[in-house]
Amino acid sequence: MARPKRIRKMTNPPxxxxxxxxxxxxxxxxxxxxxxxxEAIRLSDxxxxxxxxxxxxxxxxxxxxxxxxxxxxxxxxxxFVQGRAIVFEGGKVYFNSEWYxxxxxxxxxxxxAKELDITTCALCGSEDIEQYTDDSQQEIIQDxxxxxxxxxEKVHTPGIPCAQETCPNCNSPMIRKGGPHHHRHRNNKCS
Amino acid sequence: xxxxxxxTGNSPDSKLDSRFGRCSYFVIYDxxxxxxxxxxxxxKENVEGAGPASVQLMASRGVKKVVSGEFGVKVKSIFDSLQxxxxxxxxxxxxxxxxxKLLDHNK
Numbered sequence: 001m002a003r004p005k006r007i008r009k010m011t012n013p014p015x016x017x018x019x020x021x022x023x024x025x026x027x028x029x030x031x032x033x034x035x036x037x038x039e040a041i042r043l044s045d046x047x048x049x050x051x052x053x054x055x056x057x058x059x060x061x062x063x064x065x066x067x068x069x070x071x072x073x074x075x076x077x078x079x080f081v082q083g084r085a086i087v088f089e090g091g092k093v094y095f096n097s098e099w100y101x102x103x104x105x106x107x108x109x110x111x112x113a114k115e116l117d118i119t120t121c122a123l124c125g126s127e128d129i130e131q132y133t134d135d136s137q138q139e140i141i142q143d144x145x146x147x148x149x150x151x152x153e154k155v156h157t158p159g160i161p162c163a164q165e166t167c168p169n170c171n172s173p174m175i176r177k178g179g180p181h182h183h184r185h186r187n188n189k190c191s
Numbered sequence: 192x193x194x195x196x197x198x199t200g201n202s203p204d205s206k207l208d209s210r211f212g213r214c215s216y217f218v219i220y221d222x223x224x225x226x227x228x229x230x231x232x233x234x235k236e237n238v239e240g241a242g243p244a245s246v247q248l249m250a251s252r253g254v255k256k257v258v259s260g261e262f263g264v265k266v267k268s269i270f271d272s273l274q275x276x277x278x279x280x281x282x283x284x285x286x287x288x289x290x291x292k293l294l295d296h297n298k
Binding site: 015105106107108109110111122123124125 | 256258271272276277278279280281282290293294296
């Protein structure tokens with residue numbers, strides 16, 4: 001079975017559904033651009049992030065980001081050259097909802113103007129606020145590196161191959177827990 | 192700035208209504224002149240779409256912030272596209288007056 005896709009994080013979903021070429025009859029064969037591809041174009045070409053930073057923002061590895069970005073550019077070019085419409089649809093993403101909680105009055109509030117930094121509570125004006133992150137979802141998709149020698153586990157950092165991580169206990173290179181390497185290793189132990 | 196608060200009654204001593212789409216009254220509070228206006232919610236008995244209809248009402252009044260106990264799945268994205276801020280208050284014992292006092296303090 002193929003490895004499941006890591007869920008890509010989105011901060012700014014598009015507020016419209018797509019594009020249509022001018023002066024062409026309406027046709028029903030649009031190019032579908034995923035939300036993750038839209039986000040990649042936004043991060044790279046609008047906010048001018050480097051690929052490494054952009055990948056960190058979306059919480060995926062740099063090579064994965066490059067693949068998404070490449071696919072996005074090809075689709076845009078396709079739509080331009082062939083005069084096809086573009087619709088934004090689907091993709092394996094979750095939206096960073098930007099919820100904040102206030103420790104003073106206990107309320108929750110969100111943040112529609114994302115370009116401004118939030119420093120005070122929207123209700124009582126207290127500065128004792130914190131950003132709310134949904135950890136429950138992340139735990140399910142969390143990847144873990146494991147040490148083949150002593151079995152120490154460590155949370156995987158996207159973009160850094162497990163083999164480049166060293167075990168905090170015995171300093172040997174680590175492998176992905178549950179990956180093919182790990183399975184082979186366990187099987188060897190038995191025989 | 193205009194702020195909407197969902198209310199269970201039509202007086203400032205009423206408590207916060209914990210639902211947005213099917214609340215009894217909307218209180219529109221204007222932070223500039225301190226005026227309050229109580230609007231009965233016509234969408235309360237709707238079988239479906241009470242949330243989005245209430246969002247339309249909020250948008251037509253030029254509200255920029257909405258205080259309620261909870262918001263349904265449908266309305267979050269509409270509020271986002273209208274750039275209206277949501278405040279979720281899990282305290283249904285708070286009265287409209289108390290919330291307005293908090294908002295005044297915030298200014």
